[in-house]
Amino acid sequence: MTTAKIPGAGPAGRILVVGGHGAVGTVVVRALDAWFPGRVLPAGRDEARARRTGGVRVDVGDPDGFRRLLDRGGVALVVLCVEPRDATVARLCLERGVGLVDVGATARLLDGVTALGETAGRAGAPAVLSVGVAPGLTNLLARRVHEAVGGADRVDLTLLLGAGERHGADALRWTVEGLATPVPGRPARVGLPDHGTRTAHPFPFSDQYTLPGTLGVPDVTTRLCLDSRPLNAALFALRRGGRARPAARPGVRRLLRDVMGRVHVGGDAFAVRADAWRGERHAGLVLGGRAQSRVTGLVAAHVARAVLDGAVPAGVRHIEEVAALTGLPDRLAAEGAVSLRTVTSGAPRPAGSAR
Ligand SMILES: NC(=O)c1ccc[n+]([C@@H]2O[C@H](COP(=O)([O-])OP(=O)(O)OC[C@H]3O[C@@H](n4cnc5c(N)ncnc54)[C@H](OP(=O)(O)O)[C@@H]3O)[C@@H](O)[C@H]2O)c1
Known part of the structure; x- marks a missing residue:
């Protein structure tokens, strides 16, 4: 198993927190901003709010727009704090070598992301699912x-x-x-x-x-x-x-x-x-x-930190399958x-x- 730092995760690699203005996402943004200052991009559909918070406008229901954003480069990790309709957003991230942390709670959607394991492995991208409470x-x-x-x-x-x-x-x-x-x-x-x-x-x-x-x-x-x-x-x-x-x-x-x-x-x-x-x-x-919601955000922030620190191997895993995260309840x-x-x-x- 490779445990390499993810592509683009150098000092300039940005952390895109989609749903970053919501109940869970604001906690993720605050925690990650303290650990990785200047690298966090809150994202949501509301353009004015995104501008106010130094973030970007993103709609997970618009895969073409999401693809264009990723293709501008510089994003190392996407933290999904809103549920898309299907696994398209996850696929766009993983095939580009961009890491993924997903707080979603719908089995059908998580199964769709799990099926991208080979894509993630080939691109060297780690993805962690089942993140939250x-x-x-x-x-x-x-x-x-x-x-x-x-x-x-x-x-x-x-x-x-x-x-x-x-x-x-x-x-x-x-x-x-x-x-x-x-x-x-x-x-x-x-x-x-x-x-x-x-x-x-x-x-x-x-x-x-x-x-x-x-x-x-x-x-x-x-x-x-x-x-x-x-x-x-x-x-x-x-x-x-x-x-x-x-x-x-x-x-x-x-x-x-x-x-x-x-x-x-x-x-x-x-x-x-x-x-x-x-x-x-x-x-x-x-x-x-x-x-x-706050504890879900803290869990997601810790998982994102583990990914950026290179503690999560490439591929798609549920949280309990990542050795570096088994002690998270004690840490919290x-x-x-x-x-x-x-x-x-x-x-x-x-x-x-x-x-
Ligand atoms: N695993 C767990 O234990 C756990 C616990 C709690 C919540 N969750 C999950 O976490 C997610 C967020 O929950 P929350 O309580 O934070 O909800 P929330 O407060 O409604 O936040 C969702 C955020 O996503 C943005 N958003 C909505 N639709 C979007 C879209 N199509 N594209 C991009 N951004 C979009 C919204 O902002 P805009 O209106 O500006 O787009 C909003 O800020 C939910 O999917 C929930 O099921 C998981």
Whole structure:
């Protein structure tokens, strides 16, 4: 495996943060600007804002414009803090030897980027996927608990989100669309230190689809709950009723996005719990923090730094496959951004089960 510094990553290589004015992107820009002064270019569709922040106008829905920007040269790394419709933007980066860090959470899109592994390898470009909280820290914790039981046959991941946080519009869109996506599995009662026992619902985070491939764990489920119990119950009630469920109606989802963007009930704390089983053996870890958008941005900034420092080999990898990043939860804990503890009780029990 080659661990070369990426092409263009010299002192002049720029770091293009697409979505750099959003809830996640502003954190990425601030952190990277402190580590790599003068190299960060925030980017988004709003030309005036891009000009004000010393960035550039970019629309990931316009591949020709994106290609022209890259062909001007000088970009060493693209940090994607918005989800494009497909893998075209990733391909344009990787075939030019430009590194990629992707905070996207949609399995179908991440699979499209994973398929570019050979292109990235040929061009010497490193790409890291599953970057953020979920996917991201969930993947890293899953790897830890999987190893702690000596190779898990089942991993359960639980994410609690603070409904009081001002989540970005793109993240809200993703979450509301997730409500309409059918996901196998059942709700579970999960103990979350500082938050009590919660009912968490299967949700289409990409980690549960990619971890079976990267860790070899056959059975992975990711569940979501909100810190506000009434809101959690109301939101997931929209999923009931099969085809006629309210969450399947675009009008209902539009309304939900609007309401969730304006009304903030509860706090901004979040928690991630990972449980692994190998027969009767169990290992559990809980990570907690405030403001998941900020922590997602910090994770993305650390990953970008590892790429620019030459610590990530060429090719496409999920975060848990990069040796240099396995200690990231501890680094964030040491920086005071999150807390991390092992747990032995309160493991997920499917709702209604006496187990
Ligand atoms: N992995 C994780 O744990 C995790 C956690 C949170 C969020 N996310 C993902 O991170 C992404 C950003 O979330 P966020 O909360 O920061 O959302 P946000 O606040 O809405 O930020 C998105 C930014 O992208 C820009 N943008 C939107 N469409 C664009 C396009 N077509 N081309 C270029 N720029 C575009 C927007 O600025 P303009 O309007 O100026 O274009 C905006 O500043 C989402 O895809 C979300 O799913 C992942």
